[in-house]
Amino acid sequence: MTSQQIRAQFLDFFKGKNHKIVPSAPMVIKDDPTLMFTNAGMNQFKEFFLGNTQSKAKRIADTQKCLRVSGKHNDLEEVGKDTYHHTMFEMLGNWSFGDYFKKEAIAWAWELLTEVYKMDKESLYVSVFEGSDDADNLEMDKEAYDLWNAIVPKDRIIMGDKKDNFWEMGDQGPCGPCSEIHVDLRSDEEKAKIPGASLVNQDHPEVVEIWNLVFIQYNRKADGSLENLPEKHVDTGMGFERLCMALQGVKSNYDTDIFKPLIREIEVITGQKYGQDEKTDVAIRVVADHVSAVSFSIDDGKLHSNTGAGYVIRRILRR
Numbered sequence: 001m002t003s004q005q006i007r008a009q010f011l012d013f014f015k016g017k018n019h020k021i022v023p024s025a026p027m028v029i030k031d032d033p034t035l036m037f038t039n040a041g042m043n044q045f046k047e048f049f050l051g052n053t054q055s056k057a058k059r060i061a062d063t064q065k066c067l068r069v070s071g072k073h074n075d076l077e078e079v080g081k082d083t084y085h086h087t088m089f090e091m092l093g094n095w096s097f098g099d100y101f102k103k104e105a106i107a108w109a110w111e112l113l114t115e116v117y118k119m120d121k122e123s124l125y126v127s128v129f130e131g132s133d134d135a136d137n138l139e140m141d142k143e144a145y146d147l148w149n150a151i152v153p154k155d156r157i158i159m160g161d162k163k164d165n166f167w168e169m170g171d172q173g174p175c176g177p178c179s180e181i182h183v184d185l186r187s188d189e190e191k192a193k194i195p196g197a198s199l200v201n202q203d204h205p206e207v208v209e210i211w212n213l214v215f216i217q218y219n220r221k222a223d224g225s226l227e228n229l230p231e232k233h234v235d236t237g238m239g240f241e242r243l244c245m246a247l248q249g250v251k252s253n254y255d256t257d258i259f260k261p262l263i264r265e266i267e268v269i270t271g272q273k274y275g276q277d278e279k280t281d282v283a284i285r286v287v288a289d290h291v292s293a294v295s296f297s298i299d300d301g302k303l304h305s306n307t308g309a310g311y312v313i314r315r316i317l318r319r
């Protein structure tokens with residue numbers, strides 16, 4: 001399946017569940033002082049989550065261009081060294097604004113992955129928020145646990161702490177507990193030796209998170225406290241490049257049809273071969289990733305410069 005087909009199937013699936021399909025917002029943010037770049041699909045819907053504005057559509061889905069190079073979500077240092085982080089990537093997402101909540105979000109995610117994309121159920125692991133006894137004093141997400149427990153065996157449900165299972169867009173803003181879906185792409189032989197559950201969230205290149213289902217119910221305020229939002233919302237983000245890696249049967253995002261043409265062109269321009277020497281491979285992956293990030297930023301109207309967002313683009317370009 002090509003990446004274009006994979007993207008289209010995601011959007012069609014949620015269209016079939018009465019979601020309005022909207023375009024990606026620009027990657028460079030102009031009207032939010034708490035954020036320089038779009039770091040998640042939900043950014044453009046922040047005011048809906050906070051209840052400051054009402055969305056005409058209660059259900060929305062899209063694919064969003066994201067850039068994670070500054071602030072709370074920054075993957076710059078990982079890029080190239082591993083095969084599944086990017087500065088710029090696409091995030092497939094579905095949203096509910098005060099409409100459906102955990103039950104439908106979980107059931108539909110499972111349906112899409114296992115019935116539409118036909119992913120092997122045994123290769124999928126899910127995680128649930130275990131609660132926190134810090135100042136936020138949050139309860140375990142028992143509702144999500146029970147919903148997963150009805151469809152996934154207990155040994156494939158992982159409990160996670162705030163770092164992995166409580167999603168926040170930045171220091172302030174909408175947030176809530178989340179359930180991640182991870183896929184184990186290792187061979188049967190490797191799976192028999194080490195159970196996939198022990199590799200979830202352990203930086204294993206073939207056991208990776210593909211989808212995050214966030215149950216937005218709080219607002220993190222400037223003083224650090226959490227307040228309940230007037231309504232509960234769903235915010236999901238699926239890494240498009242990682243999904244393509246899983247569905248195209250390859251072991252690296254850079255081996256998908258999204259990156260292969262870029263890598264080929266870099267080989268032609270540099271006279272270097274990809275796949276023969278690790279140091280060269282890291283460099284080629286960095287160039288492929290950064291060329292995309294800079295190109296899409298320029299397309300969104302942000303040129304490299306010496307201040308603010310433009311300076312970040314310049315740093316990526318120099319790198």
Ligand code: GLY
Nearest residue numbers: 040042212236237
């Ligand atoms: N907003 C969900 C995510 O970025 O993971």
